[in-house]
Amino acid sequence: MIIVGIDTGGTFTDLVLWRDGSIRTHKVLSTPAAPEQAILHGIAELGLDPVGLNVIHGSTVATNAVLEGKGVRTLYVANRGLGDLLTIGRQARPDLYDLQPPARLPPVPSELCVETGGRLGADGRWVEPLTAADLDALKATLARLAPKSVAINLLFSYLDDSAERALEDAMPEGLFVARSSEVLPLVGEYERGIATWINARIGPIVARYIGRLADGLSGARVSVMQSSGEAVTANQAARHTARLLLSGPAGGLAGAAFAAAQTGCPRLLTFDMGGTSTDVAVVDGEPRLTTDGHIAGFPVALPMVDMHTIGAGGGSIARLDAGGMLLVGPESAGADPGPACYDRGGREATVTDANLVLGRLDPNGFLGGRMRLNPDAAHAALERLGRALGLSAEEAALGVIRLADEHMARALRVISVQRGLDPRDFILTSFGGAGALHVCALAEALGMTRALVPVHAGVLSALGMLVTPAGRTLTRTRLGLLAEAGDAEIEAALVALAESGIAELGQEGVARAALRVERSLDLRYRGQSHTLNLHWAGVEDTAAAFHAQHRDRYGHRLDLPVELVNLRVRVRGPIPDLALPSIGASGRGGPTGSSTAYGCPTPVACWTREDLGQGHELVGPAIIADALATTWLAPGWRADLDAVGNLMLQRAVGRKP
Structure with missing residues (x-):
């Protein structure tokens, strides 16, 4: 059996190959303009023939389209008198004491809001039946406005969907149509309408992307991760795009739960730190679901993994505001040009540059040595930032890291302390390409003494795709x-x-x-x-x-x-029967080198995860690198590997955060 799990991120596209009981990982730079190109490139570099391949992937295409305000020209069809429903919303103010809230454009321009008959009452009886004249008027409107998709949202359609079906049948062949009675057959016309509108607006974009991917992987079985943590075939995913908004993050939580289950650690606080953002969540046996999610300020009442997202990642840009205060994120350098140390033309200081300047990253060991970082470029970027702050490059870098850590610690408190959960009852679990560089500091900030960096942490979302059931x-x-x-x-x-x-x-x-x-x-x-x-x-x-x-x-x-x-x-369906292979008791030797880490009086040893055998205890400070991510083992922490290669971290007793 050959399965490939794929997670498309803002900076990197991660691939995990499962073949005959063994795992192989790979990472390529993302291609945001055409995400399928990075996937096809990665599969080619793995030397795989698409024919007979089982591909499960998490896509950010739907998410990015909503966040960036992109979408096709969409007609919104409602009952008479309710055409402005999505504009009015719930009349809820996001900031209660903001006396000058910024104006917000309506989701659908008024000229694209069409009213018709087919109105039900709360008892399921017709208040205003849909007539042939209504259908003729709608057809004329479609011909005049020429939309690319249509969202139909009639009152109480979850009681009787016949009017919405009749409207759909009246649409021209080939037009993308989303019905509220199919997308979200629940009470709440505003939330139901938003979900239907999102589905219609981004549906053609996602459908084209999936079509290009399927063409490039001709002969493969392609599935997509849903926000709720189950896989759906590509053709079904193209019809229900609103269910894909947390596709990638759902894979990360599935991967974290899978890796932790191998070590008997069911209760986790997770943070997935990539190049652009950080997702935090609670896993208590399995990921929790919510129907109260939001994206780009819109409510999403569809089932999705319960997580909190902030704009802090390895590529987050550090800069000064108008008052001279240091800011980190949410703007990101992304994959192109990327952090200054990538040597791809980026000049602004990022979190990754700060970690490199502080000596917490081995410039020769990044991505297992496949990508060399430029310390001089990172130092120059932090030096420019430090000069504006009156600090050295190293002091500025430390400030950038501390500020990024505080952003993430605050997010972790939102999903734990603010919900009545004590973080000390959980194990902090980091993954994503940048997470393990910050795990010790975040655990200390939350008063936690245990942390876990799963095996293959740098591609854990892609690994999670492999253990995702239909x-x-x-x-x-x-x-x-x-x-x-x-x-x-x-x-x-x-x-x-x-x-x-x-x-x-x-x-x-x-x-x-x-x-x-x-x-x-x-x-x-x-x-x-x-x-x-x-x-x-x-x-x-x-x-x-x-x-x-x-x-x-x-x-x-x-x-x-x-x-x-x-x-x-x-x-x-059944969870795929996969198990992580045992790493054995003996490692391959000692450290590969050393690094001068800011704040540490002596050089810090650099190890690869493969050099550590099961039960080999390491005392911080130390740098532990693998092919896809790097762990900064802070002073006062110790680490050892379990039977399958998960890095178990423990804070020294009595050490204060």
Whole structure:
């Protein structure tokens, strides 16, 4: 069996090849203008024939299109009187005390908002049926405005999708159409409308990208990671692009959970630090999901891994603001020109340049020696920054690192402390190309004493693709009091919802007997707006679990009826049976050299991970490099490798952060 997991990042594209029980990793510079080119280039460098290849990849095409405001000309179709729904939104102010909030353009220009009939009431009865005249008027509007895609969002379409289907059938052949009743059949017309509009606006872009990739990998089976952590075939992914917004990060969490499970470490605080951004999350056995995500300021109510993202990465640019204060990120040097030390024309100081100036990176060992860094270029960039601050290049570099660390520590507190979780109960797990350079400092900032740098940490998101099952996460609104619904009615509705996912996976060749089905309900007290998600265990037991979870989350329970809002079903195929190979007890020797690290009185030994055998303890300060990433083992920390090559870090007892 030959499987290739691929993660396309802003700076690098990572590939992990699994063949006959062995793993091979590879990294190439990304090609943002045409992401498939880096993938095809990497597969060619691995010497692989696409025919018969199983490719699972995480794509940033959908994410970048939304973040950069790119998309095709999209017509938004709503009921009469509701054409400006997406512009009005929830009337929520992101910054409550900002008296002069910046003006924001409406998602859809008014000339592209079209109103029609087909309006349902909350009881499922027609308030204004869709007529032939409505369809004729829509066809005329399409001919006049010539959109590239259409988003249809009618009120209460999750109760009856016949009007939306009739509108879709009236569209010209070849036009990309997204229906809210298919994209997100849930209560909440604004959130449902945003998801549908995003799906329609970026759908043609993602479809073209997937088409180019499929053409380049003719004969291969191509799947794409969804934001919820399951793989979907490429042709299905092209129809449901809004489900791909956290495609790459979901792979990282899957990889972290897989690597940690090999060592018996189920509770993790993770941070994935790449060249452009850092994603932080909690993994408690498996990644948590949320339906309250946001991207580019828009709510995304589709299931996705629960994480927090900030603009701090290895390529984050350090600069001074108008008042002379040091800033790091969110702007990034990316892959082209990249940090100054890449010697590709970049002149601005970045986090990677700062680590190199501080002696925490071996310029000859970057990417396993395949890419040499230019220390002089990095020093010159930090010297220019330091001159403006009245500091030396090394002092400026230390300031850049400390500021970047504080950005990431704050993000880790958001997903732990602010949610009632004590970071000390978890193991800090770093991955991504730049994460292990900062793991000790972040652990100290959070009062943590243990950290983990997984094997293949520099390509862990790509590794996560290999252990991702095919699957679907399905949702549907079913409003009513829980007690009045009854076990039989809810059970039947959940079975029907699961069957649609089982049928889709059957078309992908996944046998019914191999599928796992998880069922849950979104519940709230009558009169509340927000819900809690509970595993389905019958009406009585599920209601009791809701009361208990509400008390744990909010400190109280209410003497009110429990209301059922949404049904949720997760259908997943078998997890690929892969295991990390054992590294053996003996390493290959001693350090490969030394580095003069700023703040350390003596030269710091440079090791490769392969030089350390299982159980070989190393005391910081030290630099540990592998083919894809570098770990800075700070003073006061020690490290050893476990049986499969994960680097286990422990802070010395009594050392203060």
